[in-house]
Amino acid sequence: MTTVAATTIKARQRPGDRIFSSATLIAGSLILAVLAAVAIFLLVESLPAFVADPAEFSGDTTNFWSYVGPLIFGTIYAAILALIMAVPVAIGIALFISHFAPRRLAQGLGYLIDLLAAVPSVVFGLWGIGVLAPLVQPFYTNLVDWFGWFAPFAGPVSGTGRTIFTVAIVLAVMILPIITAICREIFLQTPLLHEEAALALGATRWEMIRMAVLPFGLPGIISASMLGLGRALGETMAVAMVLSPSREVIFQLLTSQNSNTIASNIALNFPEANGVGVNILLATGLMLFVVTLIVNMLARAIINSRKAFSGAN
Amino acid sequence: MTSVLDATPLTNSLTAGKLPRRSSLWILLASWAVSAAFFAMLFLSGNVDGFNIVGTVVFGTVLYCVAIYVLSRLVEGSRKAKDRLMTALVTAAFVIALLPLVSIVYTTVVNGLPAFLTPTFFTSSQRNVVGAGGGVLHAIIGTLMVTGMATLISVPIGLLASIYLVEYGRGRLARAITFFVDVMTGIPSIVAGLFAFALFALLFDDPGIRFGFGGSIALSVLMIPVVVRSSEEMLKLVPNELREAAFALGVPKWLTILKVVLPTSIAGIVTGVMLSIARVIGETAPLLIIAGFTSSMNYDLFGERMMTLPVFVYTQYANQGADSQAFIDRAWAGALTLIVIVMVLNGLARLIAHWFSPKLGR
Numbered sequence: 218m219t220t221v222a223a224t225t226i227k228a229r230q231r232p233g234d235r236i237f238s239s240a241t242l243i244a245g246s247l248i249l250a251v252l253a254a255v256a257i258f259l260l261v262e263s264l265p266a267f268v269a270d271p272a273e274f275s276g277d278t279t280n281f282w283s284y285v286g287p288l289i290f291g292t293i294y295a296a297i298l299a300l301i302m303a304v305p306v307a308i309g310i311a312l313f314i315s316h317f318a319p320r321r322l323a324q325g326l327g328y329l330i331d332l333l334a335a336v337p338s339v340v341f342g343l344w345g346i347g348v349l350a351p352l353v354q355p356f357y358t359n360l361v362d363w364f365g366w367f368a369p370f371a372g373p374v375s376g377t378g379r380t381i382f383t384v385a386i387v388l389a390v391m392i393l394p395i396i397t398a399i400c401r402e403i404f405l406q407t408p409l410l411h412e413e414a415a416l417a418l419g420a421t422r423w424e425m426i427r428m429a430v431l432p433f434g435l436p437g438i439i440s441a442s443m444l445g446l447g448r449a450l451g452e453t454m455a456v457a458m459v460l461s462p463s464r465e466v467i468f469q470l471l472t473s474q475n476s477n478t479i480a481s482n483i484a485l486n487f488p489e490a491n492g493v494g495v496n497i498l499l500a501t502g503l504m505l506f507v508v509t510l511i512v513n514m515l516a517r518a519i520i521n522s523r524k525a526f527s528g529a530n
Numbered sequence: 531m532t533s534v535l536d537a538t539p540l541t542n543s544l545t546a547g548k549l550p551r552r553s554s555l556w557i558l559l560a561s562w563a564v565s566a567a568f569f570a571m572l573f574l575s576g577n578v579d580g581f582n583i584v585g586t587v588v589f590g591t592v593l594y595c596v597a598i599y600v601l602s603r604l605v606e607g608s609r610k611a612k613d614r615l616m617t618a619l620v621t622a623a624f625v626i627a628l629l630p631l632v633s634i635v636y637t638t639v640v641n642g643l644p645a646f647l648t649p650t651f652f653t654s655s656q657r658n659v660v661g662a663g664g665g666v667l668h669a670i671i672g673t674l675m676v677t678g679m680a681t682l683i684s685v686p687i688g689l690l691a692s693i694y695l696v697e698y699g700r701g702r703l704a705r706a707i708t709f710f711v712d713v714m715t716g717i718p719s720i721v722a723g724l725f726a727f728a729l730f731a732l733l734f735d736d737p738g739i740r741f742g743f744g745g746s747i748a749l750s751v752l753m754i755p756v757v758v759r760s761s762e763e764m765l766k767l768v769p770n771e772l773r774e775a776a777f778a779l780g781v782p783k784w785l786t787i788l789k790v791v792l793p794t795s796i797a798g799i800v801t802g803v804m805l806s807i808a809r810v811i812g813e814t815a816p817l818l819i820i821a822g823f824t825s826s827m828n829y830d831l832f833g834e835r836m837m838t839l840p841v842f843v844y845t846q847y848a849n850q851g852a853d854s855q856a857f858i859d860r861a862w863a864g865a866l867t868l869i870v871i872v873m874v875l876n877g878l879a880r881l882i883a884h885w886f887s888p889k890l891g892r
Contacts, residue, residue, distance in 0.1 A: 237784035238698050244690030245699065245707045248758070251751060252710055255717070255725040262728035309623025317620055326624070328880070333631050335872050337812025339843045340865045344634045346847075347641070347862075390630045397627075421613035444716060451718020453815035454844060480720045484815050488822070495737060502724040506717070513716035517709060 255506065263500030265493055273493045278464070285501050287466045291476030292505065295381055295456065296449035298470075299388035304442050307393050311400035316426060327401065334394035342458030345387040350378035350459065353386070357471045368468060375473040379461040382470040387455045392445035399444065399520075403437030404430055436519055443516035447509045456481035479505040549605050554614065557601065558594045565590035591622060635869070642866030645859040656825035656837075662856035666864055668827045669842035675831055676742050676821060676838055677811050680749035685803055687750075688757025695758070696765040697787055714755040722751040723816025730820070740822030742836035748816035753806050760802025764795040797886030804879035808872045814840035839868050 271279040278284040310330060314323050354377065361374040407430045415425040431438075462477035462485070477485075479501045487498055566586045573581045595618050603611035645651060648663070655668035691711075695704055726748035730739050768791050776786040792799075822835035823845045846861035 231782050231784075233784045234782055237787070238694075241690045241694035241698055244687045245694040245703070247687055248691055248707055248714070248754060249710055251754070252714055254729070255721065255751065258725055258728040258732065259721070262731065306623045306626060309620045310627050313620045313624040317617060318624075329631070330627060332873075332876065333627070335808055335812075335876050336631075336634055337814070337840055337865075337868050337872065339812070339814045339840045340634060340638060340869060343843065343847060343861060343865055344630075344637060348633060348637050390627075393627055421609055423613040423616040424609065426616075447716040447718075451716075451720065453718070453720045454840075458844070458847065480718060480815065483720055483724070484818055487819055491738065495731075499724055499728060502721055506721045509716060509718055509721070510713065513713045516716075517712045520712075521709070 259499060259503045259506060263496055263503045265496040266500035269493045269497060281500060285504055287464055287476050288479045288482050288501060289504060290466045292450055292478040294476060295384050295388060295478055296446055298385035299392060299449045300442060300446050302385060302389035303392050303396055303445060307396035308400055308438060310397045311404055312426060315401050315404040330394050330397050338452060338454040341387055341391055341455040345383060345455055345459040349386060350383050353383060354378035361471055369470045371469050374471050379459055380471050381475040384456050384460050387459060388449045388452055391452060391455065392448045395448060396441045396445040399441035400438055403434040407433045440516040440519040443512055447512045450509050451480055451505060453480035453484045457484040547606060549602060554598055557597050561594035561597055562590035565593055594618065638862060638866050638869055641862035645863035646866050651863060655827050660851055661853040666842055666867060669837045669839045672742060672836040673811060673839040676745040677749065677807060679743065679746035679831060680753055680810060681807055683746060683750040684753040684757050688754045689761050692758045692761035692765055693787060695762050711755045711758045719752055719813045720815035722748040723819035725751060726820045740820065740835045741833055742821050742831040745817045745821035748820055749810045749813060752813065753810050756806035756809060757803060761799050764798030764802060765791060768794045797882055801879045801883040804875050808875035812840055812868055812872055814844055817841050839864055
């Protein structure tokens with residue numbers, strides 16, 4: 218592998234150069250090795266789960282796939298609900314910072330949103346259960362009373378507000394900063410000439426944004442949403458603290474029975490797990506790793522392909 | 531509302547067909563006043579207890595959106611009206627995002643201060659504490675040791691890798707590293723914890739392994755990509771002329787990097803490292819998995835369970851004892867400590883970036 222670095226250095230080779238360049242090369246390759254190690258060790262440790270005795274699974278599930286199925290459903294359901302709430306708001310914030318706010322304030326306002334990303338997830342969990350859930354519970358009662366005929370809002374309503382809908386709100390707040398940050402970067406890269414041309418033709422600011430900024434930023438918005446999706450899929454503590462979980466596939470948003478997510482299920486059960494139970498939880502973790510890896514790779518591939526022909530860099 | 535209507539007879543032809551200046555501000559205030567009046571009437575009628583401030587602001591803002599759209603459509607036409615409506619909505623989106631931030635900081639301070647200010651909070655552990663009292667010293671020590679070790683592991687690897695990407699890397703390996711570093715930033719934190727657990731459970735053949743160093747490894751997996759990304763950005767900012775000048779003087783490449791490139795970008799790199807520490811110091815899930823929890827002091831990274839601040843907050847909340855209020859108070863106080871640490875790290879990082887950043891150009 219050292220030949221890669223050696224061929225690129227045209228100057229006379231000194232010992233210091235050789236040591237330094239191979240040190241950097243090793244560090245770089247180590248990162249790839251770590252990623253591979255994560256996959257390999259998780260796989261090795263989860264193998265016993267796939268052939269586990271049916272008695273090892275709690276509840277009425279008899280094999281690994283029927284155990285992990287509802288968890289995968291819950292993970293994706295909560296993440297997509299969060300995404301639906303977060304993306305429009307994030308686009309709005311990004312537009313506000315990049316095109317509406319006064320130039321002097323824009324950077325400071327960006328920091329303010331970034332602060333939201335700095336709040337630890339346990340604090341979001343405490344806030345979700347201590348502040349948000351009691352706050353939204355009366356609305357849930359009204360929703361079930363008025364729109365109970367609509368399947369997702371069917372009753373009986375949760376008395377505590379600890380539903381998958383509350384979880385989705387908390388997750389939406391948590392993924393707002395990353396979606397906003399990427400959208401903001403992309404919107405700022407819009408060629409100035411496109412914007413000025415639109416304005417010169419008499420477009421209002423919103424028309425300029427719709428004609429110049431949004432079409433240019435669309436791939437960026439898509440990949441930012443997918444990165445946000447990746448975050449929401451893997452978020453653990455906020456879900457573990459807020460959700461009142463069950464083991465089934467449940468579409469209702471506002472009842473006290475909710476499908477748990479993979480990450481939260483691991484966090485809740487890992488401290489007490491033993492024997493094959495540990496391997497089963499590790500195997501669900503492997504599933505989560507694979508899902509988020511695919512989502513993230515797709516998102517990054519879209520961003521990178523955009524970089525090539527945007528001409529902005 | 532009357533001031534708007536009074537201003538409508540326009541004399542200047544250049545401003546004809548436009549709403550007067552600052553009219554949107556007046557309409558906003560008028561909408562809030564109308565909605566406040568509505569909720570005040572509701573309050574005075576005795577049907578609800580307490581004046582609903584949140585309802586006033588929300589209802590008033592919705593009213594403003596409708597009013598500005600209708601008025602602007604009547605005076606300025608549909609295109610301008612749409613523009614004004616979208617401006618209102620985009621601004622509202624920004625304000626909506628600030629609400630949770632304000633609410634979180636406010637509730638954490640209010641709920642956390644009582645236990646935060648007890649004299650034993652920073653001087654004792656939870657050992658043999660069943661009711662109120664006790665402290666977080668064991669958790670703070672644990673957090674500092676675990677995060678410190680993670681920093682010691684991640685910074686050299688991350689910095690060297692970013693030097694490789696900027697100064698040496700060409701071709702497929704460099705592209706692969708860049709791509710997978712980006713992918714790694716999206717690894718769920720709990721998966722990093724499971725990885726550390728699987729690694730050490732296999733290495734030491736102990737299916738119930740819990741120790742602090744494992745937590746450091748898990749945090750490093752999360753921290754390395756962040757360090758690489760931020761350092762890479764900073765190294766790229768170093769002007770090529772500096773490198774070329776050093777080469778022209780006959781300085782070897784590795785010395786150029788050590789003595790010219792790194793000193794120029796050190797402020798940015800330190801900022802990036804501090805931001806990455808701020809990011810991992812609040813991680814709960816991986817430490818819950820591999821570092822476990824305890825109520826006693828533990829100064830040994832390589833043996834026994836080790837408490838950390840985020841896990842302290844979680845366990846105080848999740849395993850409440852008989853005197854549940856004492857546990858909830860401690861959870862909030864722990865959260866307050868955590869937020870203070872993270873905010874201080876963030877603030878320091880920004881200040882360092884601001885003070886020591888190289889003055890490029892002009």
